[in-house]
Amino acid sequence: MRLAVIPGDGIGPEVVAEGLKVLREVAPDVEGTPYDLGATRWQRTGELLPDTVLDELRQHDAILLGAVGDPGVPPGILERGLLLRLRFELDHHVNLRPARLFDGVASPLAAPGPIDMLCIREGTEGPYVGNGGVLRKDTPQEVATEVSLNTAFGVERVVRYAFERAVARPRKHLTLVHKTNVLTHAGSLWSRTVEEVSAEFPEVTVAYQHVDAASMFFITDPGRYDVIVTDNLFGDIVTDIAAAVTGGIGLAASGNLDASGTNPSMFEPVHGSAPDIAGQGKADPTATVLSVGLLLEHLGRTEQAKKVNAAVAFDLSTRDPQAQVRTAEVGDRLAALASG
Amino acid sequence: MRLAVIPGDGIGPEVVAEGLKVLREVAPDVEGTPYDLGATRWQRTGELLPDTVLDELRQHDAILLGAVGDPGVPPGILERGLLLRLRFELDHHVNLRPARLFDGVASPLAAPGPIDMLCIREGTEGPYVGNGGVLRKDTPQEVATEVSLNTAFGVERVVRYAFERAVARPRKHLTLVHKTNVLTHAGSLWSRTVEEVSAEFPEVTVAYQHVDAASMFFITDPGRYDVIVTDNLFGDIVTDIAAAVTGGIGLAASGNLDASGTNPSMFEPVHGSAPDIAGQGKADPTATVLSVGLLLEHLGRTEQAKKVNAAVAFDLSTRDPQAQVRTAEVGDRLAALASG
Ligand SMILES: CC(C)[C@H](C(=O)O)[C@@H](O)C(=O)O
Ligand SMILES: CC(C)[C@H](C(=O)O)[C@@H](O)C(=O)O
Numbered sequence: 001m002r003l004a005v006i007p008g009d010g011i012g013p014e015v016v017a018e019g020l021k022v023l024r025e026v027a028p029d030v031e032g033t034p035y036d037l038g039a040t041r042w043q044r045t046g047e048l049l050p051d052t053v054l055d056e057l058r059q060h061d062a063i064l065l066g067a068v069g070d071p072g073v074p075p076g077i078l079e080r081g082l083l084l085r086l087r088f089e090l091d092h093h094v095n096l097r098p099a100r101l102f103d104g105v106a107s108p109l110a111a112p113g114p115i116d117m118l119c120i121r122e123g124t125e126g127p128y129v130g131n132g133g134v135l136r137k138d139t140p141q142e143v144a145t146e147v148s149l150n151t152a153f154g155v156e157r158v159v160r161y162a163f164e165r166a167v168a169r170p171r172k173h174l175t176l177v178h179k180t181n182v183l184t185h186a187g188s189l190w191s192r193t194v195e196e197v198s199a200e201f202p203e204v205t206v207a208y209q210h211v212d213a214a215s216m217f218f219i220t221d222p223g224r225y226d227v228i229v230t231d232n233l234f235g236d237i238v239t240d241i242a243a244a245v246t247g248g249i250g251l252a253a254s255g256n257l258d259a260s261g262t263n264p265s266m267f268e269p270v271h272g273s274a275p276d277i278a279g280q281g282k283a284d285p286t287a288t289v290l291s292v293g294l295l296l297e298h299l300g301r302t303e304q305a306k307k308v309n310a311a312v313a314f315d316l317s318t319r320d321p322q323a324q325v326r327t328a329e330v331g332d333r334l335a336a337l338a339s340g
Numbered sequence: 341m342r343l344a345v346i347p348g349d350g351i352g353p354e355v356v357a358e359g360l361k362v363l364r365e366v367a368p369d370v371e372g373t374p375y376d377l378g379a380t381r382w383q384r385t386g387e388l389l390p391d392t393v394l395d396e397l398r399q400h401d402a403i404l405l406g407a408v409g410d411p412g413v414p415p416g417i418l419e420r421g422l423l424l425r426l427r428f429e430l431d432h433h434v435n436l437r438p439a440r441l442f443d444g445v446a447s448p449l450a451a452p453g454p455i456d457m458l459c460i461r462e463g464t465e466g467p468y469v470g471n472g473g474v475l476r477k478d479t480p481q482e483v484a485t486e487v488s489l490n491t492a493f494g495v496e497r498v499v500r501y502a503f504e505r506a507v508a509r510p511r512k513h514l515t516l517v518h519k520t521n522v523l524t525h526a527g528s529l530w531s532r533t534v535e536e537v538s539a540e541f542p543e544v545t546v547a548y549q550h551v552d553a554a555s556m557f558f559i560t561d562p563g564r565y566d567v568i569v570t571d572n573l574f575g576d577i578v579t580d581i582a583a584a585v586t587g588g589i590g591l592a593a594s595g596n597l598d599a600s601g602t603n604p605s606m607f608e609p610v611h612g613s614a615p616d617i618a619g620q621g622k623a624d625p626t627a628t629v630l631s632v633g634l635l636l637e638h639l640g641r642t643e644q645a646k647k648v649n650a651a652v653a654f655d656l657s658t659r660d661p662q663a664q665v666r667t668a669e670v671g672d673r674l675a676a677l678a679s680g
Contacts, residue, residue, distance in 0.1 A: 076524040084522070108560050110450040127467075127488070132525040142492035144529040148467070152482035179573070182424070184416040185472040189484040212580040219559060219584040220448050233519070237577055240552040244559040 010273025012066025018285035018331025039070035099242035121235025253290035311337035350613025352406025358625035358671025379410035439582035461575020593630035651677035
């Protein structure tokens, strides 16, 4: 397995080291190549994602990213120039974010009940396309626009992917989250697409919820959800709600997939670079290890993925919730469990 | 006080009746004029908001709305043709949504702590403007767009309003919620505006959060917020999260304000018409009564508003959370308490 590794900034390198520790335990054939990208490189060289690096990344089977970011970098620079550029260049149209409440993990909810949802967020369209502009900047007549672009091609492929995942799960339930009553143009495209594709998946039951209502039900009744499919911006928000109710972004894993397999997919914890705790060895690498599980699954290494996920599930069920996390110790434990 | 009353559909008329009961108790000078608008009227006559009705509405000091909607009406019809049309025609640029966890109210959070925030959502711009379209509908080449429009004029006035509210509160704290790292054009306008206006309010401390992070902190640490200012779509979502953690939309009140006073402001519970429980006398009118409190406050009737809010606070602290709500009984109790 040729793996491109982007440790990134802050706690990124720390959690990636543990992710690789666990990965190597179950997949000894991993050949990892590190790529120095992120805030530090930008601050040093002004470079975000040179084309030559992008070309090299394409030569890999998958990419593992830690986290990028630093308070010294203005908002938008790394996001548009690196993170989103990777998603767009590598056509990562499926942003996969499972949210499961593991045994032993405290939810902020009083009565969470079982939670096991798979959020599928579109990754290459919507308000994320960077289409918009500013007129008469810094005057009282300034106008700023943001355009959400949605195509039949782009919506159909992610909706189809969501149905494929839903039909393979025990509950076979899919919820479309959008705001069709206000964003009527895009909403109509999303609704019609779900309706059309659903004809090919008669076993899958389908529900629809407005994003505001869904944001409430994620809190009051998260157990009702199985697979969720939604647009890029709504997905950004609801997946963080899902992460919050299942124990926080310290446990939230994600995959940015080119489901066609043309480009390597990228796996990363949802959390950021957390500069405030960087270098102290107390970042929780669990989200990175779960992202490694998604990576293995995506590459068809089902047995290896199962070992990683089972190691995490076991470890979480036996952790002392009061104890201070030690990054390397968690990695050691998970590696040992995964190998056993 | 000349009050236009739009009872609407489903439970709308039931909760509005109780809202008026309480209002009349504290403000005997109310002259209410009912307006038949909503799903029922549309289904009967095809009319949503005739211009003559709109002109009449403008002649009032304020508007009280119950809820509109019916499953038989396609999505977008009432929203664009009635609810949003009212907001845009009457220039309701401040969408005011307090979220307070009252004593005696159960939060879905395990450890909510005290919550008392005032969400201020922009109401006449952003992705709600209806600017967008569809190209090549129903073909594999379909493209659907939604344009978020943001103007210096529109952002500045709502941000200024938010600072004015923040400076009048004990904590004097304001949080801007946006997604400046992705929606860089609109985000820059919002950030710059907050920065500029903040110079006039040196006592107010200012924070910024991305909408995805805020959506998490609303769940994990809602007590940190005081006043929140945000765009129309983000506001739609985060105010429902705020409602969820403070006991649900059965208690969520809102005001759609023309803060300039040129047009009448409109007050309504955040919940919908709930056709499933309509006509059974079991809808909770508390959100409507709290909306009446906002209405009185907006009209400068501070003492009357205080009576209404105190009645609700007392009633909630003594309610049996297991008991089935009886709409008219709650109204009777609140009216009696408010008059006392
Ligand atoms: C960092 C940012 C660009 C990104 C997003 O908005 O998609 C992040 O919030 C995420 O969810 O992966
Ligand atoms: C009904 C709908 C148009 C409305 C909105 O999106 O603003 C509602 O959700 C609200 O929050 O008042």
